[in-house]
Amino acid sequence: MTRIEFWQGNTACAEGALAAGCNFFGGYPITPSTEVAEHMAAKMPKKGGVFIQMEDEIAGIASIIGAAWTGARSMTATSGPGFSLMMENIGFAVMTETPCVVVNVQRGGPSTGQPTMGAQGDMMQVRFGSHGDIAIIALCPANVQEMYELTAKAFNLADQYRVPVFLMADEIVGHMREKIIIPDSMPRTPRKELVKGTLPFKADADLIPGFPQFGKGYGVHVTGLTHDERGYPAATNPHLHEALVRRLVDKIESARHAIADFDIINPDAEQVFIAYGAPVRTVQQVMHDRPDKNIGFLRIRTVWPFPEYALAEFKHVKRFLMPELNLGQMAREVERHVRVPVVSIQKLGGELHTPAELVAALEAQR
Amino acid sequence: MSYEDWYRQDRLPHIFCAGCGNGTIINCTLAAIEQMGWKKDDTVFVSGIGCSSRASGYIVTDSLHTTHGRAIAFATGVKMANKDLNVVVFTGDGDLAAIGGNHFIHACRRNIDLTVVCMNNQIYGMTGGQGSPTTPRGCLSTTTPTGCVETPFDLCELAIAAGANYVSRWTSYHVKELEKAVKAGLETPGFSFIEALVQCPTAFGRRNKFRQVADHVEYLRSHSLLRAKRDRLIEAGEPVPEDMFVVGELARRKRPALGVKP
C-alpha cells in the first residue's frame, strides 16, 4: 500500500535512499544538507547499514567510495563548500568507475555565502569541477516527491553506469515540507558482476565493465592512475590514456537518451521555458495561471548528461526562457545547441523567481 | 606458502629505486600477514599517493590505490562496510602526516580496526625529494636547500596521543622486529600504527651525506634507541640522546575500537 507523508525534502531524500537499499552513509555536517545525515544516523543502523560521520567532506566521499567497492550502495550529502572539497575524489570515482551517490543541497555561494538560502550555483561545478575530462550523471528534483524518487533512481543509475551520480537539489526543495506519496517499493537495477576470468577493466559492448566486488576473490587492483584493462597503472601510455578517458566519457554521453528524464509541454509553442529544480515550480504556476498553447515548457530532471535533443522537439520555438538560481549556467549549455535566442532569467540571493517575474520576462521583448 | 606468494608476479619488476627500503617493509608486512593465516580473498590493501603507496599494486589481493593523503578515509569505508575484511593501509610520511594528517588522527581517535604501515623516508620521494613533515631539522631537500628549519612530527607520539591501540616504530634494518611488530598490530583490535624508518638513497641519502645505501641503514641502526633503554635512562635521570629516535613497542592498549569483526 502506498502511503502519504508530510515530509521535508531532505527527509524524503534520506528515505528514498533507504528505499533504494542504501546501506552506507559517510558524511560531514553542513547546512542545508544536515537533515539528510541526521535522518540516516537515526534510521540506517535499524536497517543493518552503516552511518559514519567523517572528519571532513573529503573523507566523507572517500569512505563511500571505499564502501562501494565492498558492494555497498553508498551515499554522502553535502552543500557548496563541502562539494568543493569533494572534487578530487569525485574524479577518482569516475576514473575507477565506482558507483556512488552524492547529494548536493545547493546554497548560495561563492565561499560560505548563504548557508540557509537556496541556489543552483554548482551546476557547472558538478559537470566540470574535477580535473581532467569527466562525465557524470546529475539529477535535479523540483519537489519533495522527486527528492525521494530521484534519490532512489540515482542509485540505479550509479550501479548501471558505474559512475558517481549527483542529486543536485537546492535549499528550497531540501527544506520545504510537502505532501509525498510513498510508493510500495522502488525498482532496483543490479550492479553487473564481473565474469570471473575476464579482465576487470575490460568494458563490454555497453562500454561498462562488470564490477569486481572486494572480498569475492577477484584480486582486483583499483587505481586512480591511468590503467590498462587489468587495472594496472600505465600512466605514460598516450593511446591507452586517450582510449580510457574517451570510454569513461562515452559510456555516459552515448547513453544520454536512456538516462534522460524530462517532460515536454506544448511542443508547438513559440515561447518555451526550460527549468530544472526549484524554478520548475514557478514555471508550473505561470503555465497554470495562463493556459496558453503558445507557451511551452521543457522540464528537465536529468541535467547531466544534458538532453540536448529534447530542444529540437520544439519545432516552432522563437525563443527559450530559462529561469535559474544562478547567473545563467545551464542557459549557456542550451545556447550551444540552439539557433534561437535563449533568455537567461537569473536570480541570486536565495529566493525563488516569482510568477510575476517570469510573466514579465514572457512579455518583455516579445 | 611464503610471503612471496602474495606478490603479483606479472607486475614485477617494481618501480622502486635500487637500494630503496620500501621493499623490505612490504616483505615484513606480508610475512606477518602470512603468519596470521589470513586468506587473500579476505584481505584488502589500501594506499594513497607516493612511493610507499605503490605497494598495494604489487599484491595479489583486492587493493585500492587512492588519492593523496586519503587512504585511511577510503579504508574506513571499506572496513566499516564489511567488517569481515582485513584491511591494511600502506602509506608514507608525506601522505600520512601532511596532506592526510587529519584523517590519521581521526582514525586513531575512532580506533578503527585498521593496520597502518608507514614507510617514513623523511622526504617526498616520488616528486623528487621535497621536505616532508618528518624531515629532520637541518636536513637538505629540494625545498629546504639550506637545511630544514622546521621541527618534524613524531608520528608515533601523534598516534598515541590521538588514541591508537597499538603503536610501534622500527627501521628497515630491524626486519625481524618489524615483522613481529606488524603481526602484533594485525592481532590488536582497533587502530594499529607501525612506523618503519626507511632509507631513500635517491631523494634523501645522496643529499644528506649517505653516499652508500649501507651508510644510511647503518645510521638507522646506530641511532635507534630501544624503548626499554630509553625508559631506563629516564628512570636513572640520565639524558636521552637528542640525535636518536626511539624504537620498539610504544603502545598496546584496549581502548574501545570501531569496526572490529563481530
Add this chain to the structure above:
Amino acid sequence: MRNEVRFSGFGGQGIILSAVILGRAAVMYDNKFAVQTQVYGPEARGGASMSQVIIDDEQILFPKVAMPGIFVIMSQEGFEKYGANAPKDAVMLVDSTLVHSRPSCKYLEIPGTREAKQTLGKDIVANIVMLGALVASTHVVSEAALEKAILDSVPKGTEALNIKAMKLGIDLGKGSKQHEVT
C-alpha cells in the same frame, strides 16, 4: 482555495513546529495539499523566527508565500519584522501577552502565553494554544485534523497537556472578538 499562513515569534517558542503541525493536519488528515517553509537564521534561540504554510485543495505549484492572508504573531520582534506590513484584508492572531503593537488589519487578541502559563502551568504550549485559536477562528484545517497532527508531533508523555492547550486555544479563538480596524 489557497490559504497562506505565516507564524512568527522568537526562537524556542515552537514557531516552526506550529507550521509543521498545521501543514501535517491539512495533508494527513484533511486530504489537502500543503507546503511549509521557514526562514533559517543562525540563532537557535531568540531572534525572530518565521515559518509559513500554504494550504490548498489543489496541488501547490509555486511553493513560496507572497503575502499571507493569515498571521499568527507571538513576539514583538516577530511582529515588527514579519507582521507590521500585513495587508488590510489579512487576519492576524496576536499573542497579546507578548505583542504590544496591533496591526492595520483585522486581528484577534489571544493571550496564548498567559493562558498557557496560568491555566496549564506550562508556557511552552503557548504555540499550541495559538494553533487552536487559529483553527477555531479561520477553519484552515478541521479541529479533528489538528488534534491528530498535534498528537503525531509532540513528545511522548505530553499528549494530554497539548490537547488541553489546543482546546483552550479553540475556546479562546471562538470567544475572542475580532477587532476591525478602519
